[in-house]
Amino acid sequence: MIHLTSTGRHSDVQRGGGSLRRSPFELIMNQIRRKRAASDRKPLGRFLSRDRTGIPEDREERGAAEGAESECDAGWGRVCVFLQRLGKKTDSRSLNLAHCDLTATDLLELATLLQFLPQLEEMDVSWNGLIGGSLKALTSHLQHAGGVRALRLCSCRLDAEDLAALGEALGCVPLLEILDLSWNSGLGGGALQGLLGKLPPPLKELHLVSCQLNAADATLLGGLLSVLSGLCVLDVSCNPQLSQEVEAFREFSSSLCHAASITTLRLQACGLTEDGLHALGGSLHGLPSLRQLDLSCNRGLSGGLSHLTLHLSHLTHLQSLDLHLCCHTHTDLQDLIQALPSLPALTELDVSSNKEVGGALHPLLAALPLTRMRRLPLNSCSLSQEAFTALAVCVPYLRSVDVSWCKVVGGHLSLLLDALQPAVLTELRLSSCELTTEDLQHLAAVSRRGLLSSLLVLDLSYNASVGDEGWSALFAAGGLGSLQEVDLSLRPLTSAPCTAWLPALLCALPPLPALTRLSLQRWTSSPRDRKQLKHCLRKRSVLLEWDPPNKDETSSFKSTNQESPEE
Numbered sequence: 001m002i003h004l005t006s007t008g009r010h011s012d013v014q015r016g017g018g019s020l021r022r023s024p025f026e027l028i029m030n031q032i033r034r035k036r037a038a039s040d041r042k043p044l045g046r047f048l049s050r051d052r053t054g055i056p057e058d059r060e061e062r063g064a065a066e067g068a069e070s071e072c073d074a075g076w077g078r079v080c081v082f083l084q085r086l087g088k089k090t091d092s093r094s095l096n097l098a099h100c101d102l103t104a105t106d107l108l109e110l111a112t113l114l115q116f117l118p119q120l121e122e123m124d125v126s127w128n129g130l131i132g133g134s135l136k137a138l139t140s141h142l143q144h145a146g147g148v149r150a151l152r153l154c155s156c157r158l159d160a161e162d163l164a165a166l167g168e169a170l171g172c173v174p175l176l177e178i179l180d181l182s183w184n185s186g187l188g189g190g191a192l193q194g195l196l197g198k199l200p201p202p203l204k205e206l207h208l209v210s211c212q213l214n215a216a217d218a219t220l221l222g223g224l225l226s227v228l229s230g231l232c233v234l235d236v237s238c239n240p241q242l243s244q245e246v247e248a249f250r251e252f253s254s255s256l257c258h259a260a261s262i263t264t265l266r267l268q269a270c271g272l273t274e275d276g277l278h279a280l281g282g283s284l285h286g287l288p289s290l291r292q293l294d295l296s297c298n299r300g301l302s303g304g305l306s307h308l309t310l311h312l313s314h315l316t317h318l319q320s321l322d323l324h325l326c327c328h329t330h331t332d333l334q335d336l337i338q339a340l341p342s343l344p345a346l347t348e349l350d351v352s353s354n355k356e357v358g359g360a361l362h363p364l365l366a367a368l369p370l371t372r373m374r375r376l377p378l379n380s381c382s383l384s385q386e387a388f389t390a391l392a393v394c395v396p397y398l399r400s401v402d403v404s405w406c407k408v409v410g411g412h413l414s415l416l417l418d419a420l421q422p423a424v425l426t427e428l429r430l431s432s433c434e435l436t437t438e439d440l441q442h443l444a445a446v447s448r449r450g451l452l453s454s455l456l457v458l459d460l461s462y463n464a465s466v467g468d469e470g471w472s473a474l475f476a477a478g479g480l481g482s483l484q485e486v487d488l489s490l491r492p493l494t495s496a497p498c499t500a501w502l503p504a505l506l507c508a509l510p511p512l513p514a515l516t517r518l519s520l521q522r523w524t525s526s527p528r529d530r531k532q533l534k535h536c537l538r539k540r541s542v543l544l545e546w547d548p549p550n551k552d553e554t555s556s557f558k559s560t561n562q563e564s565p566e567e
Helices: 002-015 024-035 045-052 056-085 104-116 160-172 191-195 215-225 246-259 274-281 330-342 355-367 385-391 437-448 468-477 502-508 527-536 551-561
Strands: 094-096 122-124 150-152 178-180 205-207 233-235 264-266 292-294 320-322 348-350 400-402 427-429 457-459 485-487 517-519 543-545
Touching: 056 104, 160 191, 191 215, 215 246, 246 274, 330 355, 355 385, 437 468, 468 502, 502 527
Parallel strands: 094 122, 122 150, 150 178, 178 205, 205 233, 233 264, 264 292, 292 320, 320 348, 400 427, 427 457, 457 485, 485 517, 517 543
Antiparallel strands: none
16 A cells, blocks of 8 residues: 555656656756757747737737748649649749640649749740630639739640630730740631730730631731730741731731831741732831841742832841742842842841842842841752852851752862851751762861851751761861750661761760750661660750661671570
8 A cells, every 4th residue: 555655656746847766868868958059949939928928919910820821831832743743843933834735624723723823924834735625714813823924825726715715814914925826726717806905015925826817817916916016026927828818918017007116027928929018018117126027938929029128128127037938039039139238237138948049149148238147048049159159258257057958068168167257156057968078077177176166056967978087077076065956867768877987976975065956867876886875865965866776777786796595
């Protein structure tokens, strides 16, 4: 009985905090607690004050703040989980979900997460064809993303209902500056009606590339432009029916004056004819700020370029004029040559893929402000030997040289290379030029002298006439430290071994830290060579374009490298 009483008393004392006897473990722990610095201890004031203040208002405010903070953290966690599931990085300002195979369910989940992205400025859900017809699930929550400045919905199979839903929601994003709806064929035929009067005035860029816009849409476009006084970029390229009816296109052209701030106008492959160009030319006086004009890939302009050149004098700030692949006649080029002196700010002129250019290159170069020119592509222009020689006068000032598909280059590349200035050229395209081994050796010598140290793009494709010594010399020369893209592919239905010069390429790859694309299509090699190349690029983000090995290569390698059972 006495034993039980003393045990109970000892337990009572311990619970009261006055233990009569402590274990060695407790003594050690007490010493450790006393030695801890004050900075290492958790602040208890917040928890103690909650028990001692006795002020209900303070407790409620603190509880609400902590609850809101906890909810915000949980919401951001949901955003991170959603993006990680799609293989995308988290960014509170930019939401990029392009090429994610989003479904309507995913779109609805994304919409509920917008409230946790108050700093969002860019949203891209392009190339998700499964969300077509269900865009309202996203637009109904756009009020939570009022700070969005760029919205891209390319190739989502949007229809008229989607565009109507978008139009109703645009009032919630008053800061929107970029709207890209390109590659949605369902927008043609009047769907633009859903945007009339809905586009925010601050809009600076409108992209409607390949939307199957027709003559009726040309009229609607005019209505959209009438309220976009701050628009800078308008791209309606690849809509071949847009200028089908002259009156509708004339209405669109005349509305351009309402957007006098336009700096870039792209009408590539819009089915333009002489009549359409006449309507557009008469409106150029209302675009004093225009700096880039793209009318390329409109074959119907053949023989009618004078409708444009008569008005080019109004574009005193024009820097880039693209007229490639328009079937220009000799008369067209003469009209262009007469208008070029009125374009003092011109730095880029693209008349490539027009065969008549080769016979008019001399007067064309004489009319250009050569010291200002930075880009003058002449690929597929049927250059003569005389014209090719004349081009050397312009080369020292160019940032890009493109004479692809000009057979006169082969054996005479030194005419251009000797005119280069150090660290000026950023792009060199010599595809299908019948280059020789000597041409590549001369290119290697130029690279060794540092004249190509700023080169970003090098296209030497379709030049099977170059020998192994030429390829090896180029890669062994060095001096290409800025290179980003290299194309050495052969023509389709051809092939050649690269075993002789591949070691030089492998040695040249480490000093090319900026490389992002390497194309070696139709070159054949052994599996061992392929393995070495892939091993050399294993830790780099380089797109390697190389055909899969054929059966002959694989069987040949197995027959000579198969291990015996003993090994």
